[in-house]
Amino acid sequence: MHILQIEIDNFKSFSGKTVIPFEEGFTTISGPNGSGKSNIIDAILFCLGLSTSRTMRAEKLTDLINNRSRRREALVTVAFGDFGVEAAPKGDLPDDADLGDDEQAAQDAVKMVQSGPQPNTRKAKLVISRRIKDNGQSGYTSTYYLNGRTATLTQVHDRLAQSNISPGCYNVLMQGDVTGIINMSPMERRKIIDEVA
C-alpha cells in the first residue's frame, strides 16, 4: 500500500486546490527556497494526525490556513492504495443520504480520487482527510474523515498503525531533524525500539 495522491486545499502556501499524484519507488521534490516543499510534507503530517501545530511551524492550527484567500478553512486528503491492483472500495462508502455538508465534501474527495484522470487513483483503498475551519470568535474545528466518514483521531491512528504509519515508526524525517537520533539520550533512543517490539 502506498500514497497514490495528495490533495492540498487552501493549506499553508497552497491557495485553492492542488492535486499531486504519486507513483511507486523513489520520488524527489525540489525547487527554490520558500516555494512550498516542506509544506507538502506538513500537509501529509497534518492530514494523518502525525504532528502538532508547532511541528508544522504554526503557533496554532488556524495558522495553517492559507493567508491569501478569504476562505477560512483548509482541507488535505491523502489516498492510499496499491499500484497495479484494482481495489473495490465502493462497498466502504456510505450512501449520500446520511452525510452532513462537510462529510459530503470529504465524500466528494473520495469520489474525485476514484474517478479522477489519474488511472491509479481508482485503486484507492484508504482515503484519509482532515479539515481545519476557523470559526472566528467561536474558535476552530478540526475534523478527520476515514473513507469519507467523520472519524476520531484515534480511529485514524489505529487504522494507520496497522500499516506501520505512526509517530513511533519514523516514516517522516523533517528538515533539520536528521541528527536528532544522535543528539537524544540513550534512554530515549532505546524507547524507539520499545514502541515496535
Next chain:
Amino acid sequence: MHILQIEIDNFKSFSGKTVIPFEEGFTTISGPNGSGKSNIIDAILFCLGLSTSRTMRAEKLTDLINNRSRRREALVTVAFGDFGVEAAPKGDLPDDADLGDDEQAAQDAVKMVQSGPQPNTRKAKLVISRRIKDNGQSGYTSTYYLNGRTATLTQVHDRLAQSNISPGCYNVLMQGDVTGIINMSPMERRKIIDEVA
C-alpha cells in the same frame, strides 16, 4: 587587527603540530566530511575561551586531546596582528629567566610566530595560547597565555573584548547554529543588543 596564524598541536583530530597561516579578506575552508574543518573552528574557540566543552562537542575538556598519540596534552595558539604593518611586540615579552616550562613553550610559540617562514607573522601584536593537560588521577589543568605569559581567563577575555571578540559579539557561527537567532525568544534576542549597547 586580524588572525595571522593558528597553531594547532595535538588538539582533536590534529595529531602533532599543524600551523595554518591566514590572510586578510575572505578565506574558505573545505574538504570531506569528518576531515577536521569544524575542529579548526573549535580550536579557535578553545584558545580564545569562547566556548564550553559541550559547544566543542566534547563531554569534558580532556576529550579535546588527540586520542591517537600518547601525549596527554593539547596546545592551541592564535596570533593576531595587522597585515602590512610591522609591530614591535618584543617589548611585551618577558625575559626567559622567569618562565616555567609551560610558559617557555608558550614563549617559544610566540617566537616561532615571529620568526617563522610566514612573513606576516612578524607583525604579531597579540598572541594567545591555551594548553589542556590530562594529569590522570589528579585531574587536568587548563592554562591560558597572553603574549607568552600565564594569564587568567578574565585577562584574556578583557583583552579580546577590547577588540570586539566575545561570545556576545557573534564572531563565530557554528555548524547547525545559523537559524538559532530565529528560534530564540524575543527577550533573548533583545539581550543580544543589550550586551553591546
Next chain:
Amino acid sequence: KRDHFNKAFEAIDEHFRGIFAELSDGEGQLLLTNPLDPLSGGLTIQAKPRGKKTLRLESMSGGEKSLTALAFVFAFQRYLPAPFYAFDEVDMFLDGVNAEKLAAMVRKQADNTQFIVVSLRKPMIESSERTIGVTQKQDGITKVTGVLLKHAS
C-alpha cells in the same frame, strides 16, 4: 516483554551493521547500556569509520552524524516496513561523495517501498525515478510545476 525487546533489538542491530558499512565504509553497531536488563538502560550507537578509532557519538562531524542517524532509520525501516517514507533535506550536511552513497541507498530501499524525498542536491535528484517541481510566482502561492520523469538507468 524483555524477549520481545531483545528480538527486535537484535534484528535492527543486524540491519544496522550492514547498512552502516555500506553508507560509511566503516563498522558500526547498536549497543545496550544494560544488556542483562535492557529496559532499565539505554541504547547507544558505536560507530567506527575505517582507519579511525571508535568515535564518541557527540564528537562526530555533521556529515558523520547524518550518515549514522540515517543508517539507524533505514535499519528500523527494514525491520518494520511502512507504505511510505518522507525525507526533508536529510542530505544537507553531506559532502558530494556521501550524498551519492545516500542517494544510492535510498534508491535501493525504494525497490520495496515508496520514498518521497525533498532535496536540493544533484546526486539525490539524479538518483530518483522522477522529480516533482515546486515553485512560487511573485504572489507567494505555491505552484506544483509537474513531474520530470527520468530514464531508468
Next chain:
Amino acid sequence: KRDHFNKAFEAIDEHFRGIFAELSDGEGQLLLTNPLDPLSGGLTIQAKPRGKKTLRLESMSGGEKSLTALAFVFAFQRYLPAPFYAFDEVDMFLDGVNAEKLAAMVRKQADNTQFIVVSLRKPMIESSERTIGVTQKQDGITKVTGVLLKHAS
C-alpha cells in the same frame, strides 16, 4: 541606559534593512515588542519577501530563516566590527541562487574584515579569495593540504 540601547537598536535596524533587502529581495526590519520601554520587552524581526505577506518568523522555510538570521548577524557586525568572523556551513539550507547572493555579501563584508568560512558549496568557495583544503588519510589524522589561491575577479 535606555538611550544607549535605543541608539544601538536604531543603528543595527538601519543596517538590517539594507542587508535584508540585498540578500532576500524583500523588505525586513527589527521591531521592539515594547517601544516605549524596550528593556522590558523583546526584539522581533519582521520579514516580508517580495510579493508575499509579512511572514511569521517560525513559519518561514529553512532557506528564508537562514537568510534572515544572517542579515541580522551582518547588521550586528557592521555596527560593531571585529577583527575576524568565522562561519561554519551557514549555507546548508540555501538553494543555488541564495548561496550565490550570500557569497557575494560575504565578499563585500570581507573588504573591511577577515572572514573564515567553512563550506562545501561551490558559490561560496568560488567567491572566496583563497581556499584552505582539509583532508584525512586512512589514519584519521587531519592534514591541511594547502591553500588554493584564486585570481581576483
